[in-house]
Amino acid sequence: MTEVIRDIPFLATDRVEALLDIERHLIAEQSTIERWFRGQWQRTPPPFYASVDLRNAGFKLAPVDTNLFSAGFNNLNPEFSALYVSAIQHYLNQYYPGLERVLLVPENHTRNLFYLESVARLRELLELAGLDVRVGSLIVEDRTVYDLPSGGQLLLEPLCRDGGRLSTTGFDAQVILLNNDLSGGVPEILVGLEQPILPPLAAGWRNRRKSQHFTHYRAVAQELAEVIGIDPWLIDPVFRRCQGIDFMRSEGRECLVANVDAVLEITRERYAHYGIHQRPFVIVKADAGTYGMGIMTAYSGDEFLDLNRKERTRMAKSKEGLPVSDVFIQEGVYTFEQTAQEAVAEPVVYMIGQQVLGGFYRVHTERGRDENLNAPGAHFEPMSFGQTCVLPCRKSPPDAPVNRYYAYGVIARLTLVAAAREMADWRRQGTPETGQ
């Protein structure tokens, strides 16, 4: 059973005035915010699903990564299943009213039973919404049933390709739902399909760029900040990018040093403005890719002048061996949320269509406040939110759990607007070779 967190992790910092101020603004302007989102979805439809990693520094609340192939559905609070299923139903009603048969294509790491739990849970939610669902794997060669830690089972079936149609034996899917981030590139079997693919192949990490997402996010955050009257920096991490980096050959170091220092300088200025005494830092990661590989915390551009061999190797490859050449340099946002046991926590918020579902805390007992926490392992522990992020409560203080969750839901949906704009870019550019 998913563990549900009843007490929100506390903020281990006394610099919370700015955050309380954001939260107060979000609660006071809730009607305006909800209307603003409605206008956004009219212009740009949301992706089918997304999840976003947030960092809460007390003085700043910002997204650091937006995932368009969400896993971890098994970590959501099962109490709110009706909300999740109704979110799927509303999405179908609006965008795919006639849809009956969906083929879900998961990641290839079939040995990660926690990931398979997420696939099984997603499948269950889709079925509860009234869809026929099969799970078609890119790698299994025979129908294979996996026994899951929860006691459930998941059947993976081999994919078949017949002309322009992808299927599993005896199942003519109308839509392909991708839960595979295509870090290894787009497999031949998915290229040129007749069936729509959600999200589009262009969302895969061979094509998608964090810098493109956060360029949109910056614009979106500025638009909302203007509507509700806050400093957009409070919800938006500064970033730069460098192209053509080769860590092994130390090519492109000048760009890295200069841009790391540029991000630190802006951060330092804002910290001074708000009287924050923490040390500014940056997170350096692949502009494409995910999974906490090739991620580095730095406090100065100089650190990139003398990376040792181990550090260079670690940075040079990201998931599935995709070589890093474009690098994304993001203002580090401290996570000052910690559990009663003093473990560091960061919230992950889930959405289906335009609907925020809630989320969970990624709790890590062996990582610091300035480190990436998306590193599954023995010390990674998900704890479901006790509430849904849908509703604020004006009668409660701005930092009451219900209101903090609402704030998380607003920031998460800003990244969803950014993702919707990315998808609109891909549609405009057209990527016929990827079947879209």
Added chain:
Amino acid sequence: MTEVIRDIPFLATDRVEALLDIERHLIAEQSTIERWFRGQWQRTPPPFYASVDLRNAGFKLAPVDTNLFSAGFNNLNPEFSALYVSAIQHYLNQYYPGLERVLLVPENHTRNLFYLESVARLRELLELAGLDVRVGSLIVEDRTVYDLPSGGQLLLEPLCRDGGRLSTTGFDAQVILLNNDLSGGVPEILVGLEQPILPPLAAGWRNRRKSQHFTHYRAVAQELAEVIGIDPWLIDPVFRRCQGIDFMRSEGRECLVANVDAVLEITRERYAHYGIHQRPFVIVKADAGTYGMGIMTAYSGDEFLDLNRKERTRMAKSKEGLPVSDVFIQEGVYTFEQTAQEAVAEPVVYMIGQQVLGGFYRVHTERGRDENLNAPGAHFEPMSFGQTCVLPCRKSPPDAPVNRYYAYGVIARLTLVAAAREMADWRRQGTPETGQ
């Protein structure tokens, strides 16, 4: 605080095979059912809100009244508020994306504080969904604040009419949300408005007919029964109507006697078919109107040959003195649900747009299983459902609370499809004099 029922009332009958059979079918065919509903909403949009009174006889589960001006929102389980608010947001997204300002027009019984609690709760849910809401009363002459039993307050403002627009002082509403069933006819101030009215004025009880609703319901129930392979009688009460009845002058008695006997005869045949030993009965009520006034239980057509003066007077008038002339004769459905304290209970299910929200039990300690329970008073006691009616659970038995609630949600949504078709009739007929 709303009392939440954790244990579903039990069925005080041993004739439950047929119901278990319906429930089993509904659970097994859930995907088909959800798709079928999606198809219905594509063809015919649902009303903004509705609530439906169901009766569960163990061998039969059927709606007996569908209300398009729902009250009792305060009786819904507050745990699921996120679902209610998201239902409003999805409705707005789909049908009124630009909507910001709503004027809610409630019933005139301002001395019923429980009704005002419902208005206050509805207003709160609309605001949480991101709307600006004012409550404009047809009868208050000055802005009046009502203190509610829950500790909250409700402000009623006088309505103003300026040309084709209805407003309250300083508030230019874009949409009028009616929570007044217009039993007394359509007030002048609502006639010929520029603003859309939800639901349309034609839904008021001067125009609406139960027989029209249940004619649509019969067709809808047959369609779904065919899709999932059940006898439609199990979910559909037989009915007849008589026009031009004058109880005081005893005009139209022959029609009443004949139709009461006709309904009883069909019921008797079905009871025999299913081996049910209960005594068939009918409910006779106004074809227009609501509120449990002018409602009579009968076991034979002969009962209408010699009504005494008191009975005739009671039947002759319904709410707000609307004289009964068209009479609706409906197969009585026993409610065999009773609480642990042996009080009779009937479920009331709520919907916003196409979304079922859950509901509550109307529990009555002084009424019988063959009587109408919609009679507010000392012995009327609402108990919120502990679950939402959205999700069945295949692993639980068909009569587990979660699955019984799902069955309620399906039957409730069938009445919603019927109401959607009624609204489509009104649009086709056009009722320009009522502003639609």
